[in-house]
Amino acid sequence: MLKILIFYLSIQLIHGDYKDPIYPVQNPCLAILDRLSDMASSFLNCAVSRARPFKLCEGCVDTFARLQDLIGLLDKTYSDVDRTITCKQFLESYDTIQIVAQLISFVQNIWSSSFCDSCITGYNDTNGTIHYSLTESTTKFIQKKMTFDYCIFNATGRIVPIIPIDLNVTLNTNVCTVCLPVYNDINEFFIKMTQDTKNGVCMDIVDTMNYTRLLWSKIYECKRHDPDYMAVMGISFFIPTIVLVFYISALFKGERTQKKLSRQKRLPIHSTTAAIVGDRTWLWSNPND
Template identity: 85%
Template sequence: MWKQLFFCVFIQLIYQNTGDPIYPVQNPCLAILDRLSETSSGFLNCAVSRARPFKLCEGCVDNYARLQDLIGLLDKTYSDVDRKITCKGFLESYDTIQIVAQLISFVENIWISSYCDNCITGYKDTNGTIDYSLTDDTKQFIQKKLNFDFCIFNATGRMVPIIPIDLNVTLNTNVCSVCLTAYNSINEFFLKITQQNNNGVCMDIVDTMNYTRLLWSKIYECRRHDPDYVAVIGISFFIPTIVLVFYISALFKGERKQMKLSRQKRLPPHSTTAAIVGARTWLWSNPNE
């Protein structure tokens, strides 16, 4: 009886919840792994929910900064008392699939391919609080976008839709004229930062500009007539016309000259023979005679 009771108590102690304060976590790497799982899951959920419209960089910077903090702990924390094996080595050892490494690479690839570092800088986790700042170009773009949205609201009395797709909008001709300055301002600024950032523009800005152009050209049907395009079209028609006129005039002029040329008349046979005989007579005659 006592042996069975002792065995039951022993089994309960073995399978006791290690999260209980009485039983602290023996290996700190497992604690980092749990947090890494939760944070990466939160980042992926955030990224998917902000795919349309694309607001991943500013919307998911909290999860990404916490994830980066955990990735840094993998190299700074050790799994053994002798401090010989880091948590990174502990989690990746004898693992042919490399789940942790692939997960970190996948998350970082999403952040890098979105060029989030070109609009958000200085992100870090300070005692659970995420601090970050926007670049100057991002601040200016946001301000110009707000100016454009306010102009649309004042002209139509309606808020600018977040995703202007299949939107039943009553066309307002005042939008194209009243908000032209605001649209040109944000469009030219976007072209400027595109030329300056050869390594890529933050996708938050790119997606916002794409929707702005879609709203302007497709929804409100505002067409931008650039005088440069008119000049290019005019030149493209003018130069071929000049070349065509040149070749046609050269063709007619060549035919006219050819008609004016007269063929040389040949001497009759008897005239040729007489000329040869006369020449021989002159050659063999006495010049003193």
């Protein structure tokens, strides 16, 4: 009987489920750490999968919002009963590598360097549901992009590819003529966005515009003729032509004339004096003498 009891206790020691002796349940900071690890992994997987074409901001906003909530909990949750040590202090104390801090900084740097806050605003996690909204300029850009894609589809009969590389197209289509107004519209709107946005344009929009320009200029070989640019080119050609014609006509038809300067002949000094004296003599003398 004693042997059976010892064997039973040994099995319990091997397969026993142990908890923190201080906390009968898992430490709340460790629970946040486990959740933070899972969400950071999900965000990085999402970011890498949306690198080409670049759709990180709108495509990964759900995982990023959940990460932000977990990061906020690190300052609001305590690891001790007396509520003196926050989870952030608990996870980062006595840690020279600062793994948690570096992970948070890395994730936030990806989001900020992509200027995602320029196109997505108001993102938050409410009871597991992510709510967010697009900025007004982002919504207008998406509408203009849809109009451009629809024009390409009507002109070619093909859906615009997500990445316009190695696309077999027929260059005798009327894309360049029919879709020029809508292309100029989206291109000018994007330029205006770059001028008006102080914090940088969302990389989702930048990457979309880059592919749109690639499709227009390289794939369909459409050239954008700017009226101001053509005017400058015309003036630059016209003025040198006028100058050249002037010099050629002056060379073959013009006559060079040289004006000879003639010296003024003056009377000798003594002759002039004599004339004056003679006049004076005549004025004061009797003409009858």
